[in-house]
Amino acid sequence: MFPTYDVIVVGAGHSGCEAAVAAANMGSKVLLATMNMNTIAQMSCNPAMGGVAKGQIVREIDALGGYSGIITDHTAVQFRMLNRSKGPAMWSPRAQSDRMLFAAKWREMLEAHPNIDFWQEMVTGVIVKGGRACGVYTSLGLEIQSRAVILTNGTFLNGIIHIGEKQFGGGRAGERAAKGITEQLKELGFEAGRMKTGTPPRIDGRSINWDALETQPGDEEPGKFSYTDTPRLARQLPCHIAYTSQEVHDTLREGFDRSPMFNGRIQGLGPRYCPSIEDKIERFADRDRHQLFVEPEGWNTCEIYVNGFSSSLPEDVQFKALRKIEGFENAKMFRPGYAIEYDFFPPTQLKLTLETKLVSNLFFAGQINGTTGYEEAGCQGLMAGINAHLAIREEAPFVLRRSDAYIGVLIDDLVNKGTKEPYRMFTSRAEYRILLRQDNADLRLTPLANQLGMQGLQERMQRVAAKQEAAEEIGRFVRKASVEPGQVNRYLTGIGSQELTQKVKLHSVLIRPHVDLQSLRQVLPELNQFLGNYEQEFIELAEIDMKYEGYIERERERADKMNRLENVRLSDQFDYHELTALSKEAREKLTAARPATVGQASRISGVSPADISVLLVHMGR
Missing domain, CATH: 3.50.50.60 (FAD/NAD(P)-binding domain)
Incomplete structure (x- = not known):
């Protein structure tokens, strides 16, 4: 079959x-x-x-x-x-x-x-x-x-x-x-x-008073995720922001005695950075409100996701508390939130x-x-x-x-x-x-x-090469071009930056705080004409590379230094217990983890820098 x-x-x-x-x-x-x-x-x-x-x-x-x-x-x-x-x-x-x-x-x-x-x-x-x-x-x-x-x-x-x-x-x-x-x-x-983990209740958007909520629109010029030729958004749906209140918290507390999280029925650990609403009001008892993101589920549905209101409380408590939120006074619930273990x-x-x-x-x-x-x-x-x-x-x-x-x-x-x-x-x-x-x-x-050998990457590789080449061309132009004080001083004054007193390279102006190529294009016609040949994505890459060049180089040096340890291989059969110069904890942890490299060993909890030095000495490094 x-x-x-x-x-x-x-x-x-x-x-x-x-x-x-x-x-x-x-x-x-x-x-x-x-x-x-x-x-x-x-x-x-x-x-x-x-x-x-x-x-x-x-x-x-x-x-x-x-x-x-x-x-x-x-x-x-x-x-x-x-x-x-x-x-x-x-x-x-x-x-x-x-x-x-x-x-x-x-x-x-x-x-x-x-x-x-x-x-x-x-x-x-x-x-x-x-x-x-x-x-x-x-x-x-x-x-x-x-x-x-x-x-x-x-x-x-x-x-x-x-x-x-x-x-x-x-x-x-x-x-x-x-x-x-x-x-x-x-x-x-x-x-x-x-x-x-948990999830919040789903709400009927037709029952929400949207005028009582803060609107959170998308970007005016929306981007996209893929580096391929995927569509950009021509229109967008807004999200909204709502807030809990002390009254909402008090209502939720009425159900704590029936909460599986508080009475011990849930044994598993939940996400620290995305806690349930009952967990939030318990852990942050001093806060009188919490932000909620009211998110649409799609173009052609009225179903709404209340991000930040994850709950495993009884459904009647969830419903009662939801209706205490401003804008949700007449809310109808499609289904309650729940926890899953x-x-x-x-x-x-x-x-x-x-x-x-x-x-x-x-x-x-x-x-x-x-x-x-x-x-x-x-x-x-x-x-x-x-x-x-x-x-x-x-x-x-x-x-x-x-x-x-x-x-x-x-x-x-x-x-x-x-x-x-x-x-x-x-x-x-x-x-x-x-x-x-x-x-x-x-x-x-x-x-x-x-x-x-991943299939279907030919066009992607062509774009990568074009993007890299464009960034280098833009970098060369900016480093070579010069600007006069009269061309940029009004702009610099407007952003609180010191005026030029003499002709300088454009690069020295760009690397100043709060200066960006998009703004410089408005005052430098030659720059605007040159950048008109490139996609915004390519321009942004070139600008970041130039403005943060020193930081990028230092980080790359740190990475290269650390990656040298990744090239020092460790045998899967290595007997760490025979290496008595290692701490007892390191011997136990390394034996259990069986790291492939010294670099990996250095990131195991309980293995100290001194232990890594012992390993390197033992290996003749």
Whole structure:
């Protein structure tokens, strides 16, 4: 009935979809197994992609040939570049999506791929022979053979949904939990844990008094995620901002005695940076209000997502409290918020390729690794898909370093540090933020994907070359051109910058604070004429490279110094217990983690700089 597949991907959420596409575009024959074909790539939580640090990840997925950015551009209802008031290392794209169109577009693109087949059924276990994954078992008793397996089970592994004192099995509202996989993996020696996440109630937009809310429009000139020729938004839907109040908080507290979070029924740890509304008013009792983002679910629906009001309180308490919010006095609820508790596997059990250490050719990606967020899941799926393809062909693995990508930071954090709560990416987690900007992800990563043999990157590579060449040409022009005081002094005075007293190079003016090329174009006709030949994206890259040249160079030097440790390999058979100069904790941690390089060893919690020095001396370095 089935052929032997190269790769079977279990789960068709954001991680599973990217895993399937990545392996298929590398040339593998892929089976994507899901319990429900109608919920492929469903946005289970908020209908948005990107945000702080997450937007950089979506750009990186796109640069590596993934589809998340393309899908988002085709289905967006609003686009905003966050943190524009800060430096470019902090700029983060974010888009509201049409939830139904997003899932439909993903399915359309997956079904158009000749290397991807589908099977709708629950997978109950992994076929393991000789310590190697070689297929899956299904609930119908089928055995489907493959050369590698990627598990992307999301919140479905023994999932339990909590609403007040009610609890029932489920991986998502209206969908059953997945059984069997956790139990089998434990028998194989894997360690498992429990985590929880939540979602807010959905509201009928027709029942909201929009005039009472603050409007949050998209950017006047909306950008996009993909570096390919995807459409730009011609019109946008606004988001809105509402606020809780002391009265709302008091109403919510009435249900705390029936809250599964406070009475101990939920054992899993929830996300620190996206807490439930009851958690927020408990932890921040001194605050008399909290901000809520009221987000549309799509172009042709009145369903509204209340971002910031995630809750597992009883439905009657949620409803009563919602109606205390200004603008929500007559609100109608489509469904209440809920918490979901599910199994995950501590990611310290993985290699940097996301292959498990215990079973070869078995990969974990997404929330099964303890992460939260579509973007974090998608990038893990993409990396697992690439490495599964490489593993079955016994080719060198593809690992991104911390100085290569936010994706590299995320996976390195998970594998070396683990996580005891749902892991979310922030710019603060990346020590090389100036190198890892959202505007240069294609320059950083598309050539790497092209070298791997990822299909369909010819046009992308041509654009990368054109972008790099344009940035260099603009840089040469700005460094060579001169400006007279009379040309720019009125502009400089207007922004509070010191006037010129003599003719200087344009570059020296540009690198001043608050000066930008767009403004200089208004006062320098020759510059305006020259830049008219280039896309805004290319101009922005050149400007950032020039204005932050010193910072970029220093960061690159730091990265190069650290990356030298990544070139010092450690044997998988190294006996750390014999190296008595190491601290006892380091010997235990290194033995358990089995790092591939000294650089990786240096990032393991409990391994000190002194321990690293001992390792280097032992290895003759």
